[in-house]
Amino acid sequence: xxxxxxxxxxxxxxxxxxxxxxxxxxxxxxxxxxxxxxxxxxxxxxxxxxxxxxxxxxxxxxxxxxxxxxxxxxxxxxxxxxxxxxxxxxxxxxxxxxxxxxxxxxxxxxxxxxxxxxxxxxxxxxxxxxxxxxxxxxxxxxxxxxxxx
Numbered sequence: 001x002x003x004x005x006x007x008x009x010x011x012x013x014x015x016x017x018x019x020x021x022x023x024x025x026x027x028x029x030x031x032x033x034x035x036x037x038x039x040x041x042x043x044x045x046x047x048x049x050x051x052x053x054x055x056x057x058x059x060x061x062x063x064x065x066x067x068x069x070x071x072x073x074x075x076x077x078x079x080x081x082x083x084x085x086x087x088x089x090x091x092x093x094x095x096x097x098x099x100x101x102x103x104x105x106x107x108x109x110x111x112x113x114x115x116x117x118x119x120x121x122x123x124x125x126x127x128x129x130x131x132x133x134x135x136x137x138x139x140x141x142x143x144x145x146x147x148x149x
Contacts, residue, residue, distance in 0.1 A: 027103030028052045029111060036113035043090030043117045047071075047097060054079035058108070059100035064093050079104070092117045 031050040034040050047062065056079050062069040072086040095117065100110040 026105065026107055027055050027101055027109050029099070029113075032097070032113060034115040036115070038115040039121050040115065040117055041119055041121055041123065043092070044087060045090075046084050046086045048082065048084050049099065050082045051101060052081075053104060054081045055101035055103050055109075057083050057099065057101050059098065059110070060085055061098045062087060062090075063096045063098065064091075069095065090117065092119055 028051065029049060030052045031048075033048040034044055049057070049060075056076065057073075058075060060071060060073040060083075062071055069087060070089050072088070093116070094114065096112050096114045098110070098112040100108055102108050
C-alpha cells in the first residue's frame with residue numbers, strides 16, 4: 001500500500017471514530033449549586049443546574065428524608081443550558097436532587113446528586129463545599145417550570 005493511500009485510510013478511520021463518539025455523547029450535568037456532596041450551613045433559596053448543552057428539563061425534585069420538598073419547578077418546552085429553581089421552605093437535613101432532561105439528540109438523561117444542610121458546620125467548611133459545585137466536588141473527592149438562568 002502506498003504511503004498516501006495509508007494516510008487517507010487513517011484519516012477516514014479517525015473521522016469515522018470522531019463522528020461515532022459525537023453521536024453517542026449525551027447531555028450531562030456540568031455544575032450544580034449546591035454541588036454534589038456539598039455541606040452548606042444555610043438552606044439554599046434556590047438550586048442551580050448547568051448542563052453541557054441546552055436541554056429541556058422535564059423533571060426536578062428535591063427529596064428530604066422521607067418527604068419531597070416544595071419547589072417552584074415549572075415544565076418548560078424551551079431548551080436552556082442553565083436553570084435556577086426556587087426552593088422555598090428548605091431546612092436542615094440531607095437532600096437528594098433528582099432530575100431528568102431531554103437533550104438535543106432527543107434522549108432523556110436522568111440522574112441525581114445529594115447535599116447536606118447543616119447549620120452546625122464551620123463557615124470555612126461550608127464555603128469550600130458550597131463554592132465547588134458538581135465538578136469541583138468530583139475533582140476533590142474522586143466522584144459524576146424551571147426558571148432558566
